[in-house]
Amino acid sequence: xxxxxxxxxxxxxxxxxxxxxxxxxxxxxxxxxxxxxxxxxxxxxxxxxxxxxxxxxxxxxxxxxxxxxxxxxxxxxxxxxxxxxxxxxxxxxxxxxxxxxxxxxxxxxxxxxxxxxxxxxxxxxxxxxxxxxxxxxxxxxxxxxxxxxxxxxxxxxxxxxxxxxxxxxxxxxxxxxxxxxxxxxxxxxxxxxxxxxxxxxxxxxxxxxxxxxxxxxxxxxxxxxxxxxxxxxxxxxxxxxxxxxxxxxxxxxxxxxxxxxxxxxxxxxxxxxxxxxxxxxxxxxxxxxxxxxxxxxxxxxxxxxxxxxxxxxxxxxxxxxxxxxxx
Amino acid sequence: xxxxxxxxxxxxxxxxxxxxxxxxxxxxxxxxxxxxxxxxxxxxxxxxxxxxxxxxxxxxxxxxxxxxxxxxxxxxxxxxxxxxxxxxxxxxxxxxxxxxxxxxxxxxxxxxxxxxxxxxxxxxxxxxxxxxxxxxxxxxxxxxxxxxxxxxxxxxxxxxxxxxxxxxxxxxxxxxxxxxxxxxxxxxxxxxxxxxxxxxxxxxxxxxxxxxxxxxxxxxxxxxxxxxxxxxxxxxxxxxxxxxxxxxxxxxxxxxxxxxxxxxxxxxxxxxxxxxxxxxxxxxxxxxxxxxxxxxxxxxxxxxx
Amino acid sequence: xxxxxxxxxxxxxxxxxxxxxxxxxxxxxxxxxxxxxxxxxxxxxxxxxxxxxxxxxxxxxxxxxxxxxxxxxxxxxxxxxxxxxxxxxxxxxxxxxxxxxxxxxxxxxxxxxxxxxxxxxxxxxxxxxxxxxxxxxxxxxxxxxxxxxxxxxxxxxxxxxxxxxxxxxxxxxxxxxxxxxxxxxxxxxxxxxxxxxxxxxxxxxxxxxxxxxxxxxxxxxxxxxxxxxxxxxxxxxxxxxxxxxxxxxxx
Numbered sequence: 001x002x003x004x005x006x007x008x009x010x011x012x013x014x015x016x017x018x019x020x021x022x023x024x025x026x027x028x029x030x031x032x033x034x035x036x037x038x039x040x041x042x043x044x045x046x047x048x049x050x051x052x053x054x055x056x057x058x059x060x061x062x063x064x065x066x067x068x069x070x071x072x073x074x075x076x077x078x079x080x081x082x083x084x085x086x087x088x089x090x091x092x093x094x095x096x097x098x099x100x101x102x103x104x105x106x107x108x109x110x111x112x113x114x115x116x117x118x119x120x121x122x123x124x125x126x127x128x129x130x131x132x133x134x135x136x137x138x139x140x141x142x143x144x145x146x147x148x149x150x151x152x153x154x155x156x157x158x159x160x161x162x163x164x165x166x167x168x169x170x171x172x173x174x175x176x177x178x179x180x181x182x183x184x185x186x187x188x189x190x191x192x193x194x195x196x197x198x199x200x201x202x203x204x205x206x207x208x209x210x211x212x213x214x215x216x217x218x219x220x221x222x223x224x225x226x227x228x229x230x231x232x233x234x235x236x237x238x239x240x241x242x243x244x245x246x247x248x249x250x251x252x253x254x255x256x257x258x259x260x261x262x263x264x265x266x267x268x269x270x271x272x273x274x275x276x277x278x279x280x281x282x283x284x285x286x287x288x289x290x291x292x293x294x295x296x297x298x299x300x301x302x303x304x305x306x307x308x309x310x311x312x313x314x315x316x317x318x319x320x321x322x323x324x325x326x327x
Numbered sequence: 328x329x330x331x332x333x334x335x336x337x338x339x340x341x342x343x344x345x346x347x348x349x350x351x352x353x354x355x356x357x358x359x360x361x362x363x364x365x366x367x368x369x370x371x372x373x374x375x376x377x378x379x380x381x382x383x384x385x386x387x388x389x390x391x392x393x394x395x396x397x398x399x400x401x402x403x404x405x406x407x408x409x410x411x412x413x414x415x416x417x418x419x420x421x422x423x424x425x426x427x428x429x430x431x432x433x434x435x436x437x438x439x440x441x442x443x444x445x446x447x448x449x450x451x452x453x454x455x456x457x458x459x460x461x462x463x464x465x466x467x468x469x470x471x472x473x474x475x476x477x478x479x480x481x482x483x484x485x486x487x488x489x490x491x492x493x494x495x496x497x498x499x500x501x502x503x504x505x506x507x508x509x510x511x512x513x514x515x516x517x518x519x520x521x522x523x524x525x526x527x528x529x530x531x532x533x534x535x536x537x538x539x540x541x542x543x544x545x546x547x548x549x550x551x552x553x554x555x556x557x558x559x560x561x562x563x564x565x566x567x568x569x570x571x572x573x574x575x576x577x578x579x580x581x582x583x584x585x586x587x588x589x590x591x592x593x594x595x596x597x598x599x600x601x602x603x604x605x606x607x608x609x610x611x612x613x614x615x616x617x618x619x620x621x622x623x624x625x626x627x628x629x630x631x632x
Numbered sequence: 633x634x635x636x637x638x639x640x641x642x643x644x645x646x647x648x649x650x651x652x653x654x655x656x657x658x659x660x661x662x663x664x665x666x667x668x669x670x671x672x673x674x675x676x677x678x679x680x681x682x683x684x685x686x687x688x689x690x691x692x693x694x695x696x697x698x699x700x701x702x703x704x705x706x707x708x709x710x711x712x713x714x715x716x717x718x719x720x721x722x723x724x725x726x727x728x729x730x731x732x733x734x735x736x737x738x739x740x741x742x743x744x745x746x747x748x749x750x751x752x753x754x755x756x757x758x759x760x761x762x763x764x765x766x767x768x769x770x771x772x773x774x775x776x777x778x779x780x781x782x783x784x785x786x787x788x789x790x791x792x793x794x795x796x797x798x799x800x801x802x803x804x805x806x807x808x809x810x811x812x813x814x815x816x817x818x819x820x821x822x823x824x825x826x827x828x829x830x831x832x833x834x835x836x837x838x839x840x841x842x843x844x845x846x847x848x849x850x851x852x853x854x855x856x857x858x859x860x861x862x863x864x865x866x867x868x869x870x871x872x873x874x875x876x877x878x879x880x881x882x883x
Contacts, residue, residue, distance in 0.1 A: 210722045221744075
């Protein structure tokens with residue numbers, strides 16, 4: 001079996017077992033931590049499709065993360081205050097059903113990714129980086145200035161949203177939901193990378209001119225990847241807001257965009273399990289290093305520098321070696 | 328909104344613009360000559376502000392602090408360039424973004440470690456503490472006016488440097504064809520370090536000057552960094568002229584937008600709603616401006632086609 | 633057969649003060665190999681780019697299969713069946729020979745936008761890819777990463793990818809570039825076979841190959857076609873000798 005597959009299996013197993021054990025010995029904090037890892041990893045999987053497979057350096061993915069979060073926030077806050085969102089032309093009330101919220105989050109972020117993608121993908125290089133950042137910033141400032149949903153202070157949702165048949169307030173059950181979604185996303189992402197679309201997308205990253213010569217438009221490939229990427233990150237945003245029962249403009253900040261990129265890089269760009277490895281590493285560092293010093297981000301910065309300069313494949317790349325060509 | 332108030336706001340916009348220019352000029356030079364996206368530029372701005380505040384507090388002299396800011400920022404630039412940046416010139420944009428993002432973390436937390444989380448105080452020097460009388464009966468803070476003048480002088484100096492000096496020729500040649508000037512015997516390493524240090528010094532100077540009218544605290548460089556990137560994208564990467572035009576455009580648009588939009592909306596909306604909508608739109612305004620410019624001119628106003 | 637597959641009429645292109653293409657006209661007929669030769673800097677690359685669609689001429693037209701394609705981009709022309717190889721090997725470095733060719737095959741079949749089935753599991757695509765790999769002389773090398781290929785093999789991969797488009801015409805930009813005598817011989821044999829698929833507009837510096845393969849030759853000097861004719865006619869042409877040998881004597 002390939003080394004990378006072994007690494008992936010070990011990661012998956014560890015990721016599921018550790019919280020299970022923690023639950024059994026009654027350490028709910030670890031379970032919540034693991035849930036955070038799952039959600040951030042999901043956001044990273046979304047970004048990885050655009051960034052790792054497609055080579056699109058989007059510095060504005062927080063836009064989708066935030067939109068997913070606010071989709072949840074808006075729907076749930078209307079439900080919890082029993083006030084309808086819209087009374088004309090048709091009455092639309094809020095909801096606290098996770099399934100509905102997820103669908104809305106995916107739809108909204110997908111639509112946003114379509115619009116942002118159509119406008120941004122006309123540019124390349126640093127211009128693309130900046131324009132994706134700009135859109136995220138626009139959303140950030142908009143939510144800060146718009147008091148209806150909390151403005152700068154954010155929005156609290158008192159009770160976790162509901163999922164049929166489960167007690168979502170129980171940490172291990174919410175962890176199970178998030179992990180299930182994570183594994184579904186991993187599965188889809190894996191299939192995607194091996195599919196004809198994935199083959200073409202990864203080719204566009206390496207040599208767009210050659211792809212054109214085979215009769216495929218790079219723009220079409222990139223836009224599709226960007227939209228899929230936005231939808232997954234949007235879903236993660238909704239889950240994140242649910243985990244914290246709080247949503248604020250900081251979900252749109254460029255720090256958040258940067259952090260999602262950090263997970264992907266730490267784990268290994270373009271690697272299937274990269275975002276999971278990276279998110280796990282990041283959260284571990286935050287709690288372990290953070291226990292030593294409040295200036296743990298200083299050490300994180302040094303580590304990140306080290307990874308970029310010397311360990312270019314990230315965690316998975318360093319352990320599993322060069323990617324084997326699929327065949 | 329009287330004419331006097333309007334002119335004062337325009338001057339404020341100019342002041343913001345000139346300060347953004349100092350940041351943007353460094354960024355655009357570094358990108359134009361070395362092809363490097365430098366997110367750590369905001370940290371160099373912060374270093375300058377902290378150096379100025381620390382030295383001013385220790386010596387009692389703002390002017391010594393200003394000199395210190397130039398030296399400290401330039402030195403920080405040189406050290407960072409030699410240790411980290413020079414390994415990034417051959418790397419792709421993603422690596423540069425991440426590495427310099429990492430530098431932001433290092434600088435921010437490092438500064439917090441040394442100076443703590445509370446802002447430092449930096450006072451406007453007594454010489455410039457009062458108002459200055461401008462034609463039309465306008466009384467404008469002398470310090471802000473000095474910033475505008477200083478910034479424009481530096482802009483002129485930069486144009487002269489690029490157009491008339493040997494260093495300037497090398498910079499322009501470097502922007503055009505890196506390998507060629509190396510083949511011609513120009514010491515690329517030294518050139519790059521100099522350019523980076525120059526950019527850093529400009530950023531540090533901006534930080535120090537602004538530190539007296541806003542607070543000197545960790546993270547002060549980040550909003551400015553984003554604005555500076557918006558400026559160079561609007562102006563066109565690699566163009567100092569573009570940086571100046573873009574900076575003034577952004578500075579004036581942002582300042583006037585914040586003041587005028589709520590008033591504009593107040594014409595047909597009730598007051599509190601107008602303030603809300605106006606403020607929201609004002610914050611988004613320069614990003615909308617950037618997006619529009621990029622859609623019409625994907626390489627910025629003065630960028631290479 | 634006197635079908636004109638590709639027709640270039642009065643193409644001109646300037647870059648500032650430099651007139652890179654000066655009123656160029658030439659034709660590619662069905663079944664022929666039409667070689668385009670000329671000294672360095674004559675404007676061959678510029679012309680090829682305008683025929684392929686990556687550069688728009690200032691004036692003049694390009695017709696392909698009877699249609700005016702002057703305003704169409706490379707993707708549209710590729711879809712119409714204009715196959716192309718690049719002067720500097722342009723393949724997908726991290727992917728294997730097989731993946732590279734499969735990319736081209738799925739592009740041709742318009743099945744790129746499928747998201748779940750493995751690309752390389754499709755039997756039809758596998759078969760087609762292997763066929764093209766064979767014809768390009770790369771049988772046995774399909775599992776090798778493109779960046780690990782020898783230079784000559786990479787040139788052949790370019791041919792295989794062009795083949796995958798089942799093109800109506802080939803634009804080959806210096807396929808022999810950088811090859812030793814053995815490689816050139818093999819490539820010449822491959823190209824000879826290829827002409828039966830579709831006519832080839834061949835840009836080349838390797839004169840042995842050109843004289844062995846070409847049905848007609850056009851000579852491009854300083855952006856202008858100074859002569860078009862059969863191999864014999866060109867060999868005997870005084871102007872061509874002047875342009876070529878005159879230039880080389882001074883170089």
